[in-house]
Amino acid sequence: MPVVVLDNLHKTFRVKQKAPGLRGSIRSLVRAEWNTVEAVKGVSLALDEGDLLAFIGPNGAGKSTTIKMLTGILFPTGGQAQVLGYVPWQQRRALAYHIGSVFGQKPQLWYHLPPQDTFELFAHIYELDRTAFQKRKDFLVEALGIGDWLATPVRKLSLGQRMRCEIAASLLHGPRILFLDEPTIGLDVIAKQQLREAIKTLHDAENLTIFLTSHDAGDVESLCKRVIVINHGQVIFDDRTSALKRRFLRRKIIGVRFGEPVPDDFSVRDATLLKRGTWGVKIELDTHVRPVDDLIKALMSFAPVVDITVEDPPMEQIIREIYQADESVQIKGSPEPAPASAERQSEPAAE
Amino acid sequence: MLKRLRVEAGFVGKLVRLNLASNMEYRATFLTQAIGMFINNGIYFVFWLLFFDRFEEIRGYQIEQIFLLFAIVALGWGLAFTFAGNAPRLAQMVAEGRLDYYLTLPRPVLPHLLFTRMDPFTMGDLTFGVIAYLFTGRFDVISIGLFLACAVLVAVICASFYATIGCLSFFVGNATQWSFGLANALVTFSLYPLGLFQGGIRLVLFTVIPAAFVGGVPVEVVETHSLMLLGALAGAAAISVLVLNVVFRIGLRRYESGSAIHVNI
Known part of the structure; x- marks a missing residue:
C-alpha cells in the first residue's frame, strides 16, 4: 500500500515583475505588475513503504515546492496528496510525528550550540521517552559516525559533518518517511560519498522510506532504485534508476x-x-x-x-536528452503543453 | 488539558534555557548589549528629570508616576522580547519565507517561532525596569504584586502587537518597516502620561495602537490598586493574543517559503 500519494498536484505563485533601475522601481510602486508562475503542474506519483526515490531536476524545476507541500509547509493550489494517510497541509502536526525532513539550505541545528543541545530540544519537541531517546540517539550516532562532534558548536563543523548531524536530528523520533531536500548541496566529493553511504545504511537498517530531491545525478546513481525527473513543474521521467542510467547517464x-x-x-x-x-x-x-x-x-x-x-553530465544535459528521446515532449518555451511523462511506467520500480 | 499545558510550558522553558546558553556563547557581546540598552533607557529618562526640575506635574503625573511608568514599560518590554525575541523579526521572517523549520515540527507554530529567540538587548530593559521601580517607593506587597502582574500583561500586549503587525507580511509582501514604525509608536506613546491625549488619538491608543494598555492603564492599576482596571488590562492582553492568532492563522495559508539560507541561533 502506498505511503505517499500525489494526485494532479498543482502550485502557483504570484511573482512581482519590475523593470530594471530606479524608473522601474517607481513604476512598480505606482502600478505593480504580477506574473503567475506555475511551480508544480499536475504532479502525480505513488511511493511504497521502504522505497528510496530520487526526485531530481534542475534548479527551479519544482522539486522543493513539491517536498514542501508533502511536509505541510505549503498549501497547494490544486490537486490532492496524502502522506501516511494524512493530508499534509491540513494535518501538519499529526503528520510531523511520523516524518522527518532535512533541507540542505535550511539547517535545523542551532548554530552556536553543539548538536547534542538540538537533539535534547528535539526530544522535547517530539515528547520522547528519556530512555528511548538515549537509545535512539546512540544508534544514530553510531550509524552516522558523528560521536566526535556531538559537543562541538555547529558553527565549527564542516558542511558534511553538519549535514550528518542534521540527518540524525531528523531521525531521532523514528519517522517512517524521511524527506531529504538537496542534502548533498555544497559538499565535496568525499563528503557526498560519506553522506550517501550513511543514508543507504539507515535506509537498509530501518526499511525507511526516503524521498530525496537533488540536482546531482550522482545521488541517484549511488542511492536510489527509482527516479523521477521533474522539469518546469512536470514529471518527465518516472522509472527505475537502471533505466535512467542505461539511457541517459x-x-x-x-x-x-x-x-x-x-x-x-x-x-x-x-x-x-x-x-x-x-x-x-x-x-x-x-x-x-x-x-x-x-x-x-x-x-x-x-x-x-x-x-x-x-x-556525470550536468542535470540540464540529462534533461535535454530525455526531451530529445521523446520528440513529443517540447523543450522550455514551447507554446504546447508538455505531456506528463517522456517515459513513464505505472508499476512502481522495485529491483 | 493540564498535562498539555505542562508539556508546552516545559517546551518553552527548554527554549528559553537553550536561548540563554546560545547567548552566553558570546558573553562580552551579551553584556555590552544589555548594558547599552540600560544606558539608552537612562538617557531617555534624563528628559523627564530636566522637565520636573522646572515643573511640578504634567496632567496629574509627578516624577514618581513617571518612574512607575518607565518601570512598567521597560520591564514589560524586556519580558516580552526576552521570551518572544522573534516577535520583532516576524515581518522579515515571513517576507523571506523563513518559517519552514517551525512548520515541519509537531509544535504550535506561533509560540514555537516567537520563543525560539532571545534578544540580549532586553536584559538592559529588565534591569532598568526593576531599578526604576525602586525609585517609586512603593514597597508594599500589593503594589509589588500588581506591578509584576501588570508587567507580564504589558509583555503579552507588546509581543502580540509586534507579532501581529509582522503578520502583515503575509498579505503585503514585506511589512518590516511598518512593523518597526508601529512598534516605535507603541512604545513612544506609552511613555507619556495618558492624560496628554484626548479625543481621536486617545481612541487610537486604546485600540489600534494599544499604548494606553502598555503605559497609562497599568500605572493607574498600581496607583489605585483597582482590580477592575487590572481585569480590563488582562482583557486587552487576551484580545491581543486572540487577534494575533487569527491574523497568523489566516496569513499562514498565504505563506510562500523562500530559498534564502538561514540558521537558528
Whole structure:
C-alpha cells in the first residue's frame, strides 16, 4: 500500500515583475505588475513503504515546492496528496510525528550550540521517552559516525559533518518517511560519498522510506532504485534508476591533468575531445561505446597523469536528452503543453 | 488539558534555557548589549528629570508616576522580547519565507517561532525596569504584586502587537518597516502620561495602537490598586493574543517559503 500519494498536484505563485533601475522601481510602486508562475503542474506519483526515490531536476524545476507541500509547509493550489494517510497541509502536526525532513539550505541545528543541545530540544519537541531517546540517539550516532562532534558548536563543523548531524536530528523520533531536500548541496566529493553511504545504511537498517530531491545525478546513481525527473513543474521521467542510467547517464565527463604538456599528436578514439589546454584535456565519453577504464589506460599512456576526474553530465544535459528521446515532449518555451511523462511506467520500480 | 499545558510550558522553558546558553556563547557581546540598552533607557529618562526640575506635574503625573511608568514599560518590554525575541523579526521572517523549520515540527507554530529567540538587548530593559521601580517607593506587597502582574500583561500586549503587525507580511509582501514604525509608536506613546491625549488619538491608543494598555492603564492599576482596571488590562492582553492568532492563522495559508539560507541561533 502506498505511503505517499500525489494526485494532479498543482502550485502557483504570484511573482512581482519590475523593470530594471530606479524608473522601474517607481513604476512598480505606482502600478505593480504580477506574473503567475506555475511551480508544480499536475504532479502525480505513488511511493511504497521502504522505497528510496530520487526526485531530481534542475534548479527551479519544482522539486522543493513539491517536498514542501508533502511536509505541510505549503498549501497547494490544486490537486490532492496524502502522506501516511494524512493530508499534509491540513494535518501538519499529526503528520510531523511520523516524518522527518532535512533541507540542505535550511539547517535545523542551532548554530552556536553543539548538536547534542538540538537533539535534547528535539526530544522535547517530539515528547520522547528519556530512555528511548538515549537509545535512539546512540544508534544514530553510531550509524552516522558523528560521536566526535556531538559537543562541538555547529558553527565549527564542516558542511558534511553538519549535514550528518542534521540527518540524525531528523531521525531521532523514528519517522517512517524521511524527506531529504538537496542534502548533498555544497559538499565535496568525499563528503557526498560519506553522506550517501550513511543514508543507504539507515535506509537498509530501518526499511525507511526516503524521498530525496537533488540536482546531482550522482545521488541517484549511488542511492536510489527509482527516479523521477521533474522539469518546469512536470514529471518527465518516472522509472527505475537502471533505466535512467542505461539511457541517459551513459555519458561521463573525464578531466585529465598531465605532468607535462599535452603531446601534439594527442587524440582519443570513440570519445569527444571537449577542451584541450596546455597541461590537460576534457573528454566526453559514451560508456556504452567504450568503458571508462579503457579510456583512462589510454590516457595514461600519453604522459604521466597528475590528476583525473570522472563526472556525470550536468542535470540540464540529462534533461535535454530525455526531451530529445521523446520528440513529443517540447523543450522550455514551447507554446504546447508538455505531456506528463517522456517515459513513464505505472508499476512502481522495485529491483 | 493540564498535562498539555505542562508539556508546552516545559517546551518553552527548554527554549528559553537553550536561548540563554546560545547567548552566553558570546558573553562580552551579551553584556555590552544589555548594558547599552540600560544606558539608552537612562538617557531617555534624563528628559523627564530636566522637565520636573522646572515643573511640578504634567496632567496629574509627578516624577514618581513617571518612574512607575518607565518601570512598567521597560520591564514589560524586556519580558516580552526576552521570551518572544522573534516577535520583532516576524515581518522579515515571513517576507523571506523563513518559517519552514517551525512548520515541519509537531509544535504550535506561533509560540514555537516567537520563543525560539532571545534578544540580549532586553536584559538592559529588565534591569532598568526593576531599578526604576525602586525609585517609586512603593514597597508594599500589593503594589509589588500588581506591578509584576501588570508587567507580564504589558509583555503579552507588546509581543502580540509586534507579532501581529509582522503578520502583515503575509498579505503585503514585506511589512518590516511598518512593523518597526508601529512598534516605535507603541512604545513612544506609552511613555507619556495618558492624560496628554484626548479625543481621536486617545481612541487610537486604546485600540489600534494599544499604548494606553502598555503605559497609562497599568500605572493607574498600581496607583489605585483597582482590580477592575487590572481585569480590563488582562482583557486587552487576551484580545491581543486572540487577534494575533487569527491574523497568523489566516496569513499562514498565504505563506510562500523562500530559498534564502538561514540558521537558528
